[in-house]
Amino acid sequence: MQLPQMNDNNASGGCGCSGSDSGHGGCASRPGMTRRSFLRTSAGATGGIAALAASLSPLREMGGEGFSMQEFLQKHYKEMSESDMDTALTRISDQVEKRYEVRPDIRDIKPMDGVEFVYALNLSRCIGCRKCVHACVAENNLSREPEMQYIRVLEMPRGTMDIEQGDHHYDRPTVPDEDHFYMPIQCHQCANPPCVKVCPVEATWAEEDGIVVVDYDWCIGCRYCEAACPYWARRFNFSTPKIPKADLNPNMSYLSNRPRPKGVMEKCHFCLHRTREGRMPACLEVCPTGSRKFGNVLDPNSEVREVLRTKRVFVLKEDVGTLPRFFYYFDERDPLQSVTVEGGAS
């Protein structure tokens, strides 16, 4: 079989960048590749490659972060063996140490048996001081630049429970304001979580104790979960999170507050590195009013169980069917006398 021959007698003029421009040999063409066409072809190819290289030049700035083959090949959290996890934790420790000059204490803390965490928040007491917001930032190594926060406190006018009426950016010298009540919102750790449902790669799931977690090394950053969440509880790392070295909390766990890479989702995890070891979440600990209650709903003697049993409790956006594990309540009850209703209370 004869290969078509090249010639350079086509109509086109000197086009530098498009690589070879020789046509296929016609009847009257000279055989073989002429010097001119060879030069033109190579000039075109060189120009093309140079243009491609120039357009990719920003990649040179990748530098520092570096690409870790180990991380690239790392398995999904649920498929990791103990030694896989050890390797991963060592890698993460090394990365943290290199960047923050602190050797972190990082572990993979598993859920406790017979525990299902719920949160209850007393709207009668909350004064909107936002101490919880900042305690959370410090505890969970949230990015300071750009600033990220898991908890959003709304200042609500009287006469509505419609959160669209809330003010996100209230700024008062003193709180609370008498005409408003305050509603902190964070991840509701739903029992039927839409974010978990939509994730195409199972990078987010609900753990045995009800906490919805993200494997930061598995997330592909499509942000479908962020679109699906009715509580705006999920955050995306639009750039590499920045935390001052001195502010890093070295007490870390794999699924919670270890520093996150760029391009992945993160969210409130009920401070699982604390709560799975019997401590309270940072937001609760710092609250000056005792508005926040947290505990194991399966324990009949827990405080949250008592709240659910005795207070007027409600969940946000009950109509979307997410079954939150985060409850709000009002605890005052006007000094009503008990009234006997004729014919019973039905």
Next chain:
Amino acid sequence: MREYTRFLFRCARLSFHGDWKYYLWMMALTVIALIGLNAYAKQFVQGLSTTGMTDQVSWGLYIANFTFLVGVAAAAAMMVIPVYIYRNKDLYNLVIYGELLAVVAILMCLMFIMVDMGRPDRGLHLLQRFNFPISILTWDVIALNGYLLLNLHICGYLIYCAYQRRQPTKKFYIPFVFIAIVWAISIHTVTAFLYSGLGGRPFWNSAVIAPRFIASAFAAGPAIIILTLQVIRKATGYPVSDKAIQTLRSIVTVALSINMFLLGSEVFTEFYTDSAHGVSAQYLFFGLHGHNALVPWIWSAIALNTLALVILFSPWRNRLGLLNMACVAMIVGIWIEKGMGLIVPAFIPSPLGEIVEYTPTTNEVLVCLGILAFGMLLYTIFVRITVPVLYGELTIDTVYHTDPELRAQRRSGTPSGDQQ
């Protein structure tokens, strides 16, 4: 196999051959595509903070373009159905250009998804833990890639048969053609379900989204094909009958009318009930608490679509100039409707009632333009190869003449085209 490699090699060489207009066009597209690549490289290094997206508006121009292009890809079915089901003779030789457009549109869709991902380096995780059938996104992965393969097979097979100067064997492609028709509807339905399945986004959580997607796709897609076919006719002399274009025109007219009707139904439901459900719609059409970035967009979309509809129903609709104007108007109109009109407003206000507006950054726009330019570049190459192959100018046993006069002598009159 060796023969096929040689075919691909010859195609590659042919794509570098053309007159000065062809070079100018390809150069321009290459430059824009490289500028887009450069913008993407910046984004890859710095993260998606180079875009206008935020935690409040977490999807923007990329997903908007993706959605629009899924529609363009699905629209190839609007040429396949008349040809293979209704035996339309006018579109018979042209259907392959619709299928090639579908291939290119899907490739662009996949690129838009790639650039939207925070961690494109982890794409392989899809193969390792695929949340199917729970996540609709996994359905979309299957639908889009399946549609790409179907159309690649159909186009590739028919073109290669023409190259080899043999009749295509029906059983090797006809079944796929019919699967592709159903699949075309499915890609857009599944893409609509991505949005309408989210209970936390009332603006999307509506049953009319999927039908509206299909209607708008079957208007904008064939409108693009109408324009493309005229360009092909002008640039290559390939026979495109006016009757074929008028057939597409009637398809576009019906689809656009249905789209406008569905839009009207949606607007009525959102506004007449005065429920909180309609806050995003309120923001989109009239602005909310002094924020009204999308208002000019949606009203220009409605104006453009109305203009297109008026032209399509006017007595002068047969005039090509006017028809082209209607096509451009509706392509732009539907693009806005799906991007600024459907993706962005669902995020405003946020689920907690916060209003954060979205404006794409220059870098983000450059990435989009780069992808669109690259898509057009690919399509031009596909057409560049297909036309001479179907004409019998580039076949297994002939050499391709660079002299147009010699080529003209060999043209058998009609291209061999698609076989039924």
